[in-house]
Amino acid sequence: MLSKRIIACLDVRNGQLAKSVKFVDTRDIGDPVAKAREYYQDGLDELVFYDITASSDQRNIMLEVVEQVAEQVFIPFSVGGGIRTVEDASRLLGAGAEKINVNSAAVKRPELIKECAHAIGSQNTVLSMDIMKVEMSREFPSGYEVVINGGRTPMGIDALTWALQGEELGAGELVVNSIDADGTRSGYEINLTRMISEAVSIPVIASGGAGKPEHLYDVLTEGKADAALVASMVHFNEYTVSGLKQYLHERGVKVRLRY
Amino acid sequence: MVAIVDYDAGNLRSVQRACQHVGMKAGITSDPDEVRRADRLIFPGVGSAASAVGTLAERGLDEAILEFFRSGKPILGICLGLQIALEFTEEGNQHCLGIIPGACERFSFRDKALKVPHIGWNEVEIIKPHPVLGSVTSGDEFYFVHSYFAHVERSEHVYGRTTYGDQTFSSVIGRDNFFATQFHLEKSGEMGLKLLAGFMQWEGDQDAQ
Numbered sequence: 001m002l003s004k005r006i007i008a009c010l011d012v013r014n015g016q017l018a019k020s021v022k023f024v025d026t027r028d029i030g031d032p033v034a035k036a037r038e039y040y041q042d043g044l045d046e047l048v049f050y051d052i053t054a055s056s057d058q059r060n061i062m063l064e065v066v067e068q069v070a071e072q073v074f075i076p077f078s079v080g081g082g083i084r085t086v087e088d089a090s091r092l093l094g095a096g097a098e099k100i101n102v103n104s105a106a107v108k109r110p111e112l113i114k115e116c117a118h119a120i121g122s123q124n125t126v127l128s129m130d131i132m133k134v135e136m137s138r139e140f141p142s143g144y145e146v147v148i149n150g151g152r153t154p155m156g157i158d159a160l161t162w163a164l165q166g167e168e169l170g171a172g173e174l175v176v177n178s179i180d181a182d183g184t185r186s187g188y189e190i191n192l193t194r195m196i197s198e199a200v201s202i203p204v205i206a207s208g209g210a211g212k213p214e215h216l217y218d219v220l221t222e223g224k225a226d227a228a229l230v231a232s233m234v235h236f237n238e239y240t241v242s243g244l245k246q247y248l249h250e251r252g253v254k255v256r257l258r259y
Numbered sequence: 260m261v262a263i264v265d266y267d268a269g270n271l272r273s274v275q276r277a278c279q280h281v282g283m284k285a286g287i288t289s290d291p292d293e294v295r296r297a298d299r300l301i302f303p304g305v306g307s308a309a310s311a312v313g314t315l316a317e318r319g320l321d322e323a324i325l326e327f328f329r330s331g332k333p334i335l336g337i338c339l340g341l342q343i344a345l346e347f348t349e350e351g352n353q354h355c356l357g358i359i360p361g362a363c364e365r366f367s368f369r370d371k372a373l374k375v376p377h378i379g380w381n382e383v384e385i386i387k388p389h390p391v392l393g394s395v396t397s398g399d400e401f402y403f404v405h406s407y408f409a410h411v412e413r414s415e416h417v418y419g420r421t422t423y424g425d426q427t428f429s430s431v432i433g434r435d436n437f438f439a440t441q442f443h444l445e446k447s448g449e450m451g452l453k454l455l456a457g458f459m460q461w462e463g464d465q466d467a468q
Binding site: 001002003004005040045070071074075076093094096098121122123124172173198201202203224226227256258259 | 269270272273276277279280305306371372374375376377378379380381382398399400402404422423443445446447448449450451452
């Protein structure tokens with residue numbers, strides 16, 4: 001039986017680990033390579049790095065981080081942030097990433113998903129969506145809107161429509177990130193996650209809002225997510241990956257325990 | 260020398276890095292002569308079987324791999340490498356290498372909750388021992404990414420199997436000096452590295468321990 005995955009998300013700025021709170025205030029918390037190795041040894045299933053480096057001339061630092069991680073960590077890991085072209089994606093794969101995450105650039109130019117899926121394969125192309133709750137309306141039948149720039153720019157696109165379009169264009173997985181829940185540590189957006197997971201036939205990774213082990217349980221059961229993204233709850237050593245897995249296992253969720 | 264066959268089917272550097280980590284120096288090559296000369300062959304890959312088989316033929320790598328197999332030297336297939344080793348795949352109705360009798364078909368579920376591709380960590384049930392498997396035990400989990408799965412004709416070629424939804428498929432297969440896993444052992448943590456190290460020690464004899 002397929003296990004539910006726990007994925008740790010590491011925000012990296014100028015080669016250093018940062019944890020964002022509502023994407024606005026970010027504070028640096030250390031070396032991403034060391035953190036990646038620590039989680040790997042503690043049974044993490046997968047890693048995601050988001051490059052939040054502001055200036056594009058600093059992006060080569062991320063390639064170095066990716067290379068170092070790839071030499072030491074033998075689980076799948078993906079990289080997102082600032083990927084605008086197939087060349088950006090290929091460079092990251094060449095450095096050792098398993099998958100790439102596209103986000104804002106794909107919203108502005110959906111063909112990017114198709115191009116990446118064609119060049120590096122659907123299974124390596126992850127569409128990451130930042131989503132905000134809005135009034136249900138004719139424009140937003142799902143009651144959720146796609147946003148970019150860390151939630152600052154609403155795009156006038158319905159979230160469910162975008163998820164289905166992303167799948168159609170060749171995305172192999174979806175990261176559903178709730179901007180409302182992100183950084184609050186008060187739980188994932190269950191309703192949003194379930195709605196998208198039920199609508200698409202590709203795996204859905206829930207993101208934003210994890211603060212307690214029961215939040216993971218809720219989103220992996222009621223929320224129908226295939227994987228749960230965690231960040232600050234493990235970054236500050238409040239919880240461990242192995243501890244979260246043990247908790248989920250005890251509550252009957254299938255997770256990988258032997259590693 | 261260990262050769263990793265390059266036929267434009269996915270990121271081979273992760274396989275190369277994993278080899279390096281277990282102390283095996285491996286080179287990536289698309290040259291059929293280098294493939295023939297290698298002491299050990301790794302045949303990885305992800306993506307479309309139809310286009311991969313085409314690329315193998317264009318580069319003359321299909322013949323080189325079959326010759327390598329007949330030579331008795333150890334070959335390791337990973338993911339697409341396992342699928343292409345069978346006789347046929349539903350994906351593009353493509354004839355494959357035919358090292359092991361069997362065919363690949365696509366996952367198809369009535370239950371919409373079962374996503375395709377099958378992505379993530381799943382258990383392998385060990386059917387019988389193999390020198391490469393070493394200390395791997397039933398229930399150990401490995402990382403899978405695939406939409407097609409193997410139907411192997413003869414049980415003698417099946418070493419491990421995995422269940423996704425209501426579908427049980429062959430996830431570890433072998434014949435003589437050929438051994439293959441549907442999962443990505445290069446992305447399956449320490450368990451995967453153990454298998455890779457097992458392959459390094461293996462001389463291509465099925466019964467050797």
